[in-house]
Amino acid sequence: MANEPPNSGPPPRAQRAWRAACPGCGAPVEFASAASASAVCSFCRSTVVRDGEALRRIGVSAELFDDHSPLQLGVRGRHQGVSFTVVGRLQYAYADGTWNEWHLLFDAAGADGTPRSGWLSEDNGAYVLAFDIVPAPPELPLADELYAGERRLVAGSAWSVASVVRAKLLAAEGELPRPPKLEGEFVVADLRSTGGEVGTLDYADPAHTGWSVGRSVALAELSLSGLRETSEKTLSGRSVPCPSCGAALAPTLATTQSMSCPQCRAVVDLSQGVGGDLAHYAQNNSGPGGLQPQIPLGSTGRLSLGAEGPLDWTVVGYMERCDLPGAGDDDEQTFWREYLLYHRTAGFAFLVDAEDGWSWVRPMTGAPLVTGRGAQVGETSFTERWRYAAKVTWVQGEFYWRVRREEQAQVTDYDGPRGAKLARESTAGEVVWSLGQAMDAATVASAFRIAPGKQAGFSRDAGPLSGLGTARSGGSGLSQGVIILVVVIVVIVLMSRCTGDDCDEVKASFGESSNEYQQCRRNHASGGFRSSGGSFGGFSSGGGGHK
Known part of the structure; x- marks a missing residue:
């Protein structure tokens, strides 16, 4: 029908495919594009690379952490009028958590006649659609030359360095344009331009620095079909007792890296999964x-x-x-x-x-x-x-x-x-x-x-007494004295949380060896803590960029 949306109905079938037996387990491994250099066997998770008409096994990829992203392999969409399919994923870890990079295979061919690849990467809770610049421009900066906050000329353009982190590949799945780095850490640097672009320097290959450039994109703009039905559900497999008080912790968001215990208010670090001992503090x-x-x-x-x-x-x-x-x-x-x-x-x-x-x-x-x-x-x-x-x-x-x-x-x-x-x-x-x-x-x-x-x-x-207008009009019925008292209480509580107080009164009442005094000292010693974020709510996942 003329009025049907472009992605309605079943996805079109590939006109040709490359298929061979996995050298690790014998299961069929299929390549949808001649541009794909490697793939991950869905059965034994061996990472295989194409060597002419044959496949060569180079290692085993770990199981992907199921973060319940709305994206998955097989999702189809459109960008600037060109259809694409999500055919692969790389999952990375760094000091403060994990992030995904989804490999997109576009239907339209690139300059060399092969289908074009792109990357849909996570970026501070949003997404960036980027493309590799091949060949990479000459004289890219070395990893140890970069630091966050500096302005630098890269590939002939001015960039601000947003983050420099050490990362490692956790797992991979599907079809990839090049063999993934399965072992060891490497540096990833994210750069930002005044034109709204994101540049990424990838130092995984010591002999070849990767350079990609992209822009922010909303999933709603991509006309996606085949998404998971929901990414917001209780992750029953991640439910775990609080390491401080034993109360059940049940994160409800796929991307949760830390949460406070609803019973004892301890902050629990979930960034490394829920197995083993969990880091926490009161x-x-x-x-x-x-x-x-x-x-x-x-x-x-x-x-x-x-x-x-x-x-x-x-x-x-x-x-x-x-x-x-x-x-x-x-x-x-x-x-x-x-x-x-x-x-x-x-x-x-x-x-x-x-x-x-x-x-x-x-x-x-x-x-x-x-x-x-x-x-x-x-x-x-x-x-x-x-x-x-x-x-x-x-x-x-x-x-x-x-x-x-x-x-x-x-x-x-x-x-x-x-x-x-x-x-x-x-x-x-x-x-x-x-x-x-x-x-x-x-x-x-x-x-x-x-x-x-x-x-x-x-x-x-209008200031701390702005609610008085409502009181005078009969909205809440609060008197000026009550509102002033509420404001005073709010300030006192916030100041006590920010600056803390000593435990002299507890010590005088219960003694230096009492449980009450020791608990007060522990609470006071916990002090304040900091999450990445600005006073207007600016925030990050701890590594910026695509993390």
Whole structure:
């Protein structure tokens, strides 16, 4: 029918294929393209390479960690009018977790007449579609020459180095354009341009540095068919007792790398899987009577947080943060709260509740043009407002990056026209830029269906007593004295989480050898910790780039 979508009906059959017996187990291994140099046997997981008309076994790939991505082998889609099929996947690990790179085989031929390959890679909760530049340009920088945050000329263009990490291949499946590096670590560096491009330098092959260039892409733009029905389900195979208190931990997101225990609030590292001992640490918390998120974890609200338009976003994580005033700094310490939001195909975003109002942000694919105290993103100009060190003091829920104790970040916040927000966050080995927009408190409360009696604490645009207008109009019925008391309590609790306090009173009451005093000392020693993220909700998975 003329009105049928381009990807309706069964996928077209390949006009020809290359097939041979696996040298490891004898099972058939099929190549859909003459451009594919290697494949992974789906039966014995041997990695085989083509040697003329024969196959040669070079090693065994580990089982892929089932992260329940919506993507899978066989998915079909279209990019710029050209159809493609997902035919392979590489799964990598680095210090803070894992990421996938999906091999796409396009129907249209390249310049040499062979089908063109591409890579759909994970990028801070979103995706980048990139293509290898073959042959690679000359005089690419060496791995030990790069550091995060520098500006560098690569392949004749100016780039900002976003991250430099050491990675290793965990597993591979399907059809690949070249043999994968099965053993040992190697350096991967991600670069960003002011034009919104992502460049990746891959040093897996000591004799040949890989260079690819791509752009951000939303899965909804690719007209995908054959996706998994859902990627948001309870991962029963990963359920594990909390190493601190024994309560059951059941992560619900495929990409969860760390989460807080719902019972004892310990932060548990899941980035290396759930087998064996799990790293964890206790939070310096205010106990079961402490303040809880104003938007409950698990809530879903319909918000427009980018080019995709209105989507249903679910709250999966919550954190409280504070800045760290320097010596001689007369500014008051400030506090804010961030909600990690998740959508199956759009990825992640942050909803930020600060003393000057609400806003949302998502990480940028490219990098702004920075000149002095100004920054330019496309046609939008930003002006630097604040520069400071920050840390996270409290978390609940799940996070797709590995939460680290005592890790700090240097943050620079920028303001743009009509409430536009821009933030730069720098940690060891990584720089992340985030872009977003101010929001009205009423929009947030309405999206998450917050009861009218609980909305007074949402309005911060006019200062801490902005809820008085509602009280006078009879909305919540709260008096000015009650609101002032609530504000004071919030500040006290946040300050106690950020700065901690000593245990002299506990020691005086119970004695130095008491369990109460020792527990107080342990809680105090846990201090604060830091997740990668900016004050406007900028975040990363700990390695930036495609991780």
